[in-house]
Amino acid sequence: MATETAQRSAADRYKAGVMQYKEMGYWQPDYEPSDTDIIALFRISPQDGVDAVEAAAAVAGESSTATWTVVWTDRLTACDKYRAKAYKVEQVPGNPEQWFAYIAYDLDLFEPGSIANLTASIIGNVFGFKPLKALRLEDMRLPVAYVKTFDGPATGIVVERERLDKFGRPLLGATVKPKLGLSGRNYGRVVYEALKGGLDFTKDDENINSQPFMHWRDRFLYCMEAVKKAEAASGEIKGTYLNVTAATMEDMYERAEFAKELGSTIVMIDLVIGYTAIQSMSKWARRNDMILHLHRAGHSTYTRQKSHGVSFRVISKWMRLAGVDHIHAGTVVGKLEGDPNTTRGFYDILREDFVPRKLEHGVFFDQPWASTRKVMPVASGGIHAGQMHQLIDLLGEDCVLQFGGGTIGHPMGIAAGAVANRVALEAMILARNEGRDIKAEGPEILEKAGKFCQPLAQALSTWKDITFDYTSTDAPDFAPTATAMA
Ligand SMILES: O=C(COP(=O)(O)O)[C@H](O)[C@H](O)COP(=O)(O)O
Numbered sequence: 001m002a003t004e005t006a007q008r009s010a011a012d013r014y015k016a017g018v019m020q021y022k023e024m025g026y027w028q029p030d031y032e033p034s035d036t037d038i039i040a041l042f043r044i045s046p047q048d049g050v051d052a053v054e055a056a057a058a059v060a061g062e063s064s065t066a067t068w069t070v071v072w073t074d075r076l077t078a079c080d081k082y083r084a085k086a087y088k089v090e091q092v093p094g095n096p097e098q099w100f101a102y103i104a105y106d107l108d109l110f111e112p113g114s115i116a117n118l119t120a121s122i123i124g125n126v127f128g129f130k131p132l133k134a135l136r137l138e139d140m141r142l143p144v145a146y147v148k149t150f151d152g153p154a155t156g157i158v159v160e161r162e163r164l165d166k167f168g169r170p171l172l173g174a175t176v177k178p179k180l181g182l183s184g185r186n187y188g189r190v191v192y193e194a195l196k197g198g199l200d201f202t203k204d205d206e207n208i209n210s211q212p213f214m215h216w217r218d219r220f221l222y223c224m225e226a227v228k229k230a231e232a233a234s235g236e237i238k239g240t241y242l243n244v245t246a247a248t249m250e251d252m253y254e255r256a257e258f259a260k261e262l263g264s265t266i267v268m269i270d271l272v273i274g275y276t277a278i279q280s281m282s283k284w285a286r287r288n289d290m291i292l293h294l295h296r297a298g299h300s301t302y303t304r305q306k307s308h309g310v311s312f313r314v315i316s317k318w319m320r321l322a323g324v325d326h327i328h329a330g331t332v333v334g335k336l337e338g339d340p341n342t343t344r345g346f347y348d349i350l351r352e353d354f355v356p357r358k359l360e361h362g363v364f365f366d367q368p369w370a371s372t373r374k375v376m377p378v379a380s381g382g383i384h385a386g387q388m389h390q391l392i393d394l395l396g397e398d399c400v401l402q403f404g405g406g407t408i409g410h411p412m413g414i415a416a417g418a419v420a421n422r423v424a425l426e427a428m429i430l431a432r433n434e435g436r437d438i439k440a441e442g443p444e445i446l447e448k449a450g451k452f453c454q455p456l457a458q459a460l461s462t463w464k465d466i467t468f469d470y471t472s473t474d475a476p477d478f479a480p481t482a483t484a485m486a
């Protein structure tokens, strides 16, 4: 495939009219990204008849300095520096219609410490570009120079564990159900039962804000009463993620301040509030010694389909920069999308200080985090005690395992559901620490623990057949080298 179209000379370039993006300098196959460049990897599906290299150059152009025609004002800038450069295009293995395009952006194209500014360039215009059938942002390499312009998580995994005084095991949570309709008082009863039964956290659901059936102040008051009573009853530190998501920043600050006043250790926001609001809440959490929990509500509208949108691994990077302490990142075995390898990639991005390129996990670039604090991934969505060995095996111990239906749906009640989860967790961690192969022996370990714990035995028999075995829509492709165009 012909890939080279020389960039026009300066004199030729400024002839009036329309020219191909690759002739304008947005395709530079010899370019070697510098250590401070931001690199984006796009999956491009060009329209029939559109050359993949021209499509990549167009994405580079429209996400940096270009428009559809040559403009004279280019000459008033250091345009060679500011132009993004598509420098490599390679076919997606086994998929003749899709291409991976690597594009490098000079650091000066971006305002320091602003996800809004980064995204306005990288995903600003290009996703609606007519010559493309579809476009997906698969991954980004964020240089240390850029990472260091963000504060990152206010609390992070290490300090969260210290504040909670809980070590060596995943934390346990539950989303209060039903999602909608409980009064503040009844809601508080669910929180108390679940925390007293042995969970570390309970949580508002993504769509619990301040509805007519339960205004936010009622919920906060009854929930914090429940937290304090459960702490007194158990001698452990407990928390409940009070969702402060609201229509305006002023409302969110007011709710967060009230949560703090009542002694909460944690507040919650939804991804749908937007990047700037998330960064503002992160700064608030940092000033107020609060853990900040992020529910990724809405993400699947653009992360799930392989051909179009933004991969959740990119959202994970943006959210670590933006500074959340918890983020929902998938369960693999639960009710929601989550290929094991892809999910592993998300967890690494959130928890490691250096994440090496690992194509089998969908990670395309080495990513140094330069001591940015670590985000606690939250596994939530259709999980139950019978999967404890799989969850620990797949996700490790630095995570929150959150069982909503899997606590509150227990036939013996909410506290029994919490006991079942806590006992299953402790039995599995003990077995792991004794060197047993929990992946293989997990069901047997649980069954044995159930002999001494009726709630666990009940949970295992209630949910034993529940699995969500569907084909994943977001498993990694393995990148080729043979068909690379540069
Ligand atoms: O309400 C739940 C789970 O409830 P349950 O435990 O009853 O299934 C959460 O909103 C989802 O986990 C979100 O998904 P994700 O964590 O993938 O963003």
Ligand SMILES: [Mg+2]
Pocket (backbone or CB within 6 Å): 175, 205, 206
């Ligand atoms: Mg939910």
